[in-house]
Amino acid sequence: MVDLNTYLVIGALLFSLGIFGVITRRNGVAVLMGVELILNAANVNFVAFARFGGMDLSGHIFSLFVIILAAAEAAVALAIILNIYNNMGTINIDEADQLKQ
Amino acid sequence: MVNYGIAILLLPLMAFVVQIFIGKRLPRNGDWVSVSAVALTLCLSLAMFGVMLVKYDPEFSVDETWTWFDLGSLQVQIGILIDNVTVVMLLVVSLVSTLVHVYSTAYMEGDLRYSRYFAFLSLFTFSMNGIVLANNLLGIYIFWELVGLSSYLLIGHWFEKDSASDAAKKAFLVNRVGDIGMFIGIMLFFTATGSFLFRDVFAGVESGLLSTEILTVAGLCLFAGAIGKSAQFPLHVWLPDAMEGPTPVSALIHAATMVAAGVYLSFRLFPIFTPTALTVIAYIGGFTAIFAAIIAVTQNDIKKVLAYSTVSQLGYMILAVGVGAYTYGLFHLVTHAAFKAGLFLCSGSVIHAMHYAYHELHDHESDPQDMRNMGGMRDKMKTTFLTMLICTVALSGVPFTSGFLSKDAILAGTLSFTLHHPEHFLLVLFGFGAALLTAFYMFRLIFMTFYGEPVRREVYDNIHESPSAMTAPLVTLATLSFFLFFTLPYFNPFSDHGWFTVLIDSRDSVVPGHLNLTAHEIAEGMHHAHTPAMLLSILIAFSGIGLAVFMYLQKRISADHIAAKLSLPYKLSLNKFFVDETYQRYLINPSLILARMIAFFDWEIYDKYIVNGFGKVTEWFSRVVGIRWDYDILDQQIVDGVGRTTGFFSARLRLIQTGKVQNYLVWVLAGVIMIYVFQAI
Amino acid sequence: MSGQLIIFWIVTLVTVLSAATVVFSKNLIYSAVALLFTLLGVAGLYVFLWADFIAVTQILIYVGGILVLIIFGIMLTHRITSVRLSHSSMQRGIGGAIVLMIFVGLTSMIFRAPWYRVAAVEPQETVRQIGRLLMVDYLLPFEVASVLLLAALMGAALLSRKVN
Numbered sequence: 001m002v003d004l005n006t007y008l009v010i011g012a013l014l015f016s017l018g019i020f021g022v023i024t025r026r027n028g029v030a031v032l033m034g035v036e037l038i039l040n041a042a043n044v045n046f047v048a049f050a051r052f053g054g055m056d057l058s059g060h061i062f063s064l065f066v067i068i069l070a071a072a073e074a075a076v077a078l079a080i081i082l083n084i085y086n087n088m089g090t091i092n093i094d095e096a097d098q099l100k101q
Numbered sequence: 102m103v104n105y106g107i108a109i110l111l112l113p114l115m116a117f118v119v120q121i122f123i124g125k126r127l128p129r130n131g132d133w134v135s136v137s138a139v140a141l142t143l144c145l146s147l148a149m150f151g152v153m154l155v156k157y158d159p160e161f162s163v164d165e166t167w168t169w170f171d172l173g174s175l176q177v178q179i180g181i182l183i184d185n186v187t188v189v190m191l192l193v194v195s196l197v198s199t200l201v202h203v204y205s206t207a208y209m210e211g212d213l214r215y216s217r218y219f220a221f222l223s224l225f226t227f228s229m230n231g232i233v234l235a236n237n238l239l240g241i242y243i244f245w246e247l248v249g250l251s252s253y254l255l256i257g258h259w260f261e262k263d264s265a266s267d268a269a270k271k272a273f274l275v276n277r278v279g280d281i282g283m284f285i286g287i288m289l290f291f292t293a294t295g296s297f298l299f300r301d302v303f304a305g306v307e308s309g310l311l312s313t314e315i316l317t318v319a320g321l322c323l324f325a326g327a328i329g330k331s332a333q334f335p336l337h338v339w340l341p342d343a344m345e346g347p348t349p350v351s352a353l354i355h356a357a358t359m360v361a362a363g364v365y366l367s368f369r370l371f372p373i374f375t376p377t378a379l380t381v382i383a384y385i386g387g388f389t390a391i392f393a394a395i396i397a398v399t400q401n402d403i404k405k406v407l408a409y410s411t412v413s414q415l416g417y418m419i420l421a422v423g424v425g426a427y428t429y430g431l432f433h434l435v436t437h438a439a440f441k442a443g444l445f446l447c448s449g450s451v452i453h454a455m456h457y458a459y460h461e462l463h464d465h466e467s468d469p470q471d472m473r474n475m476g477g478m479r480d481k482m483k484t485t486f487l488t489m490l491i492c493t494v495a496l497s498g499v500p501f502t503s504g505f506l507s508k509d510a511i512l513a514g515t516l517s518f519t520l521h522h523p524e525h526f527l528l529v530l531f532g533f534g535a536a537l538l539t540a541f542y543m544f545r546l547i548f549m550t551f552y553g554e555p556v557r558r559e560v561y562d563n564i565h566e567s568p569s570a571m572t573a574p575l576v577t578l579a580t581l582s583f584f585l586f587f588t589l590p591y592f593n594p595f596s597d598h599g600w601f602t603v604l605i606d607s608r609d610s611v612v613p614g615h616l617n618l619t620a621h622e623i624a625e626g627m628h629h630a631h632t633p634a635m636l637l638s639i640l641i642a643f644s645g646i647g648l649a650v651f652m653y654l655q656k657r658i659s660a661d662h663i664a665a666k667l668s669l670p671y672k673l674s675l676n677k678f679f680v681d682e683t684y685q686r687y688l689i690n691p692s693l694i695l696a697r698m699i700a701f702f703d704w705e706i707y708d709k710y711i712v713n714g715f716g717k718v719t720e721w722f723s724r725v726v727g728i729r730w731d732y733d734i735l736d737q738q739i740v741d742g743v744g745r746t747t748g749f750f751s752a753r754l755r756l757i758q759t760g761k762v763q764n765y766l767v768w769v770l771a772g773v774i775m776i777y778v779f780q781a782i
Numbered sequence: 783m784s785g786q787l788i789i790f791w792i793v794t795l796v797t798v799l800s801a802a803t804v805v806f807s808k809n810l811i812y813s814a815v816a817l818l819f820t821l822l823g824v825a826g827l828y829v830f831l832w833a834d835f836i837a838v839t840q841i842l843i844y845v846g847g848i849l850v851l852i853i854f855g856i857m858l859t860h861r862i863t864s865v866r867l868s869h870s871s872m873q874r875g876i877g878g879a880i881v882l883m884i885f886v887g888l889t890s891m892i893f894r895a896p897w898y899r900v901a902a903v904e905p906q907e908t909v910r911q912i913g914r915l916l917m918v919d920y921l922l923p924f925e926v927a928s929v930l931l932l933a934a935l936m937g938a939a940l941l942s943r944k945v946n
Contacts, residue, residue, distance in 0.1 A: 009889055010827065015885075016884055016888070017798075019880075020878065020881040023767055023880070024805075024872055024874050024877045025763075025872075027810060029810065030810060030813055032852060033817050036817065036821075036844070036848065037820065043824065043840075047833045048831055053900070054899075060836050060912055061916065064912070068931060071843055072931055072934030079940075079941035081859060082858060082859065083942065
């Protein structure tokens with residue numbers, strides 16, 4: 001039977017994979033992909049709660065906003081990555097370790 | 102009355118405060134502040150005096166007491182006592198003080214520290230009034246030290262002169278000797294009776310709280326203060342030196358008032374002196390009287406003569422206290438205050454004139470105070486001469502003067518005492534001998550100063566009479582030297598019976614056991630001794646004057662010839678019996694040697710070996726502690742160890758800070774997991 | 783097992799597997815393509831959750847917008863000529879452990895939590911209601927979101943511009 005828990009576990013799986021990507025990927029664009037996975041996991045949860053948890057259409061609205069934010073974030077993040085690339089000649093973020101200093 | 106007393110006390114103090122702080126900025130350097138304040142006290146004193154005469158009550162007394170501080174079991178009370186004695190003393194102090202203030206405006210004109218001088222003069226007046234008004238030993242002691250302080254400041258007024266500052270120090274230190282005794286005495290009485298108030302102390306003595314021996318010692322200790330302040334032998338040495346101060350100061354402090362404070366104290370405390378103490382007092386007074394008189398005979402400095410004369414007269418007063426005629430001691434104090442202040446102011450006038458004359462001649466070498474440089478000045482300074490003559494006559498004890506009355510009474514008292522106690526015949530000899538010498542040396546002074554040929558004609562030509570601000574006080578004081586002011590409402594010039602003897606009543610001694618003669622017995626004895634003493638004193642006064650006339654006016658007998666014949670006594674007298682030298686040799690020099698030895702010990706042994714040794718040990722110890730322990734162990738091991746440990750761990754922990762965002766994220770997540778785990782548990 | 787359920791599990795499987803490919807693939811282009819399938823799978827899950835409008839939006843924005851952006855990013859930052867777009871990973875061990883713990887924690891929580899459940903009815907259409915909600919209840923967030931998008935647009939343009 002497909003109920004709330006199934007969707008939540010799918011969300012958890014997507015979330016964990018997203019986290020893994022964010023942590024382990026060297027490439028900035030790949031990290032961004034991980035972030036997208038995390039956001040999608042959250043969206044799945046929102047919509048699942050809307051369907052089973054009485055959140056109703058508010059859950060839809062929230063996921064809508066998340067999508068909007070994801071679009072904005074992707075645009076900005078890619079701009080940043082481009083900048084890093086222009087400045088450093090690489091987008092491997094483990095080489096962008098100026099935070100150390 | 103109490104309000105008057107407080108006003109009299111505080112007015113000069115206010116003048117002092119004003120003068121010392123803003124005196125220089127006031128017009129005329131603010132002398133009018135002091136003069137008017139003191140004149141106001143004179144008005145108040147006169148008012149009180151008038152009230153006293155109207156009441157005419159020998160028993161009149163107002164005693165107002167306040168608790169000063171309260172320490173549980175210890176309660177210290179101070180207050181004001183106003184009786185006839187206080188009123189008379191206040192009048193004397195404020196009158197002489199006012200005259201001296203007025204006189205000083207002329208005498209001190211153009212002085213560098215004019216306003217300061219007046220400030221201190223007012224301070225002195227305040228303190229002296231305080232002594233007179235106090236109803237307790239502590240108050241007297243406080244003001245006693247304050248007069249000592251103002252005396253010190255005024256003697257040292259011209260402190261640029263070494264002799265003046267030395268004299269000030271000497272006066273202060275010599276007085277200290279007496280004051281220590283006085284303080285011990287006060288504390289003895291306080292310990293025994295638990296109070297400083299006269300009435301409590303008297304009551305305590307009367308009820309026998311102190312044994313006779315202790316009472317004798319305590320009384321003599323208190324009297325030591327009087328010895329110092331009233332310049333009695335052996336502490337008389339400061340007074341002649343104190344003449345280094347301005348002459349008006351000498352007149353006010355060192356002739357009329359402050360030096361009389363000792364007499365006043367003895368007078369107040371007379372009832373608690375034991376017979377033994379009184380005998381000692383009588384001998385000290387009598388001996389001082391003759392001793393100072395002998396010295397005065399050969400002095401050439403006009404102020405020195407007067408200074409020794411003052412010491413001698415104070416000796417008279419003390420003698421009067423000692424023989425029980427203590428009201429006459431006070432009587433002599435009052436009369437003496439007038440004519441001796443007059444004499445000093447006259448001498449000031451002479452010195453002023455001499456100084457001016459020398460100044461005109463640009464002579465800064467000659468001593469304007471040396472009588473050998475004077476002579477024939479009576480034509481040039483008529484007022485000064487006449488007033489000084491009157492005062493001299495009064496001091497010599499010639500009839501129709503106040504001095505005759507008081508000196509005669511003291512001599513009568515001495516005679517009566519000797520009749521009761523024939524073994525003390527020396528006192529009579531002292532008294533009459535001093536009277537003879539007084540008449541002699543005073544007229545010697547007059548003749549040397551005002552008669553004869555002037556020593557230097559050009560000086561003589563420059564002598565002028567002093568301004569009226571100086572002569573007016575002279576006239577006032579000379580007028581007060583006549584008998585009339587003291588015998589009213591009677592007019593008998595040969596009896597001291599008058600308002601003073603009625604209002605200033607003798608008191609019986611409160612010493613238990615009836616060891617002393619009662620007041621009545623003393624009065625009785627004096628009454629019998631009065632006529633012979635009077636005749637004898639007149640005779641003696643005139644023989645002294647006659648001798649002076651022979652030797653210094655008519656020059657029938659050469660003074661040098663006698664001096665040559667009596668070379669030993671002459672030398673003794675001229676050198677003041679070598680008292681100063683004796684002190685120098687046997688007291689001061691040994692003290693200095695002792696001080697030097699102690700200083701040697703201090704510097705050479707204590708400092709060098711103990712203090713420095715201690716320093717060396719400390720240094721060695723601190724080196725051990727500092728280098729071995731502090732540096733090697735503490736610093737190197739513990740302090741640096743902490744640093745090294747920190748460095749060690751931070752070097753490891755630093756590796757976490759990779760600067761890689763993802764690395765940080767791992768740690769963040771680890772933290773999240775830990776929080777989750779803790780929550781789950 | 784109904785056909786609907788079979789389709790659901792297929793969609794789920796595609797979603798999760800392609801998500802794993804996104805994370806584990808060594809080729810960046812493969813990752814991007816796998817991401818496309820993940821996003822499509824998620825859109826399918828939305829359909830199963832009665833969220834038709836969200837599903838459409840997901841495809842439009844994610845697949846049509848964001849994914850294109852990402853591919854642009856890859857293209858712009860790597861030399862096209864390079865044969866293999868280097869795409870290595872780091873700290874896999876510790877990352878894996880942490881992720882595993884997170885997943886276990888989340889799953890245990892999911893199964894233990896007493897979820898609030900209501901029996902919902904399938905809406906006829908959601909677009910009208912969402913539109914009403916956006917214009918009435920969530921007007922302010924909606925407007926703020928539009929401002930945010932504008933700001934992101936300008937910020938991205940500014941950031942990627944060549945500094946001269």
